[in-house]
Amino acid sequence: MPSTQFAIYTALAANLAIAATKFVAASVSGSSAMLSEGIHSLVDTLNEFLLLLGIKRSQKQPDENRPFGYGKEVYFYSYIVSLLIFSVGGGVSFYEGITHIQHPHAIEDPFWNYVVLGIAFALDGFSLLTAFKAFNAQRGKTPFWKAVKDSKDPSTFVVLFEDASDVLGLLIAFLGVFLGHELQNPYIDGAASILIGCILMGVAIVLARESKSLLLGEGADPEIRSQVRAVTQALKDSESLKSQLTFQMGPEQVVVIQQVCFNSNLNSEELIKAVAELKENIITQVAPVTHVFIEPVKG
Structure with a gap:
């Protein structure tokens, strides 16, 4: 218990x-x-x-x-x-x-x-x-x-x-x-x-x-936001994090919304895979995060 x-x-x-x-x-x-x-x-x-x-x-x-x-x-x-x-x-x-x-x-x-x-x-x-x-x-x-x-x-x-x-x-x-x-x-x-x-x-x-x-409605702790930022920057196909919003939906439930600039050389299929990989990495590596929304943007 x-x-x-x-x-x-x-x-x-x-x-x-x-x-x-x-x-x-x-x-x-x-x-x-x-x-x-x-x-x-x-x-x-x-x-x-x-x-x-x-x-x-x-x-x-x-x-x-x-x-x-x-x-x-x-x-x-x-x-x-x-x-x-x-x-x-x-x-x-x-x-x-x-x-x-x-x-x-x-x-x-x-x-x-x-x-x-x-x-x-x-x-x-x-x-x-x-x-x-x-x-x-x-x-x-x-x-x-x-x-x-x-x-x-x-x-x-x-x-x-x-x-x-x-x-x-x-x-x-x-x-x-x-x-x-x-x-x-x-x-x-x-x-x-x-x-x-x-x-x-x-x-x-x-x-x-x-x-x-x-x-x-409160945002996630600064430590959580920093961890999400680090995971995002660690992805090889991401170039920069443009904006980040977080919402605390429960004691162990955080929603993340990000605008991310990806490698401009990626085609559509590769971009979709990169977004999916980033979502999975954030959810698996940052425990309180349960939902991730990624918007690819130009640098």
Whole structure:
């Protein structure tokens, strides 16, 4: 199983178990922050399902309706995930915090809250570590934020940001429950819920921005373009590369359109063979490239 999918399955299992225990603890203690965390984990569980669905659908073979394949499915579902984090996760948590401040309710017994938070922190921490390892394997030596911006596979950093917000939210929920109970101030618990909502909204905005860029269309990485250029120039019958356009159609699907000046001594049959050879060389030697269009032009 690819490391990206393993990270998603790990997060899915963790969030599903945690959501149930958080809701139980919230019903017992009446904690607003714990209820917000339960909603957060429930939304994250749905998000993992959507990411897995997007990955599965993106692997469908091209057909008459989608001749370039279904690679952008993963971009679409990643964008939907960011909207859910903002509206359901962040919005409901923010609303719950406001409601709790308007109608304060003291936490009666925080014991089960602490138990659930401890279990959740261990599970989410493991999930975060798994997602971080998967993202590190993908980015190599590229700086973190540059890797997020340049990544063509949003499923990896979506899970990473989700898990990071989970762990941070748990710490805030713990402080809200602890301080609210110790100081007998229910407003602190409500404020913690509002802060959790703000964090989720902030994460959602970052994810939506990156997913939107991929969904609307980005060119291939400079390294990929350079490799295609090198293969083109290596062909004995090509004299120069006049222009190059690339489109990222999926995490591992790139379309290349080039204008190439071939040897002027080639006859029609030889030119056709040279174009076909160049297409085959690019597809076989540059792994992400799936479609190549070559337009012969005069020098």
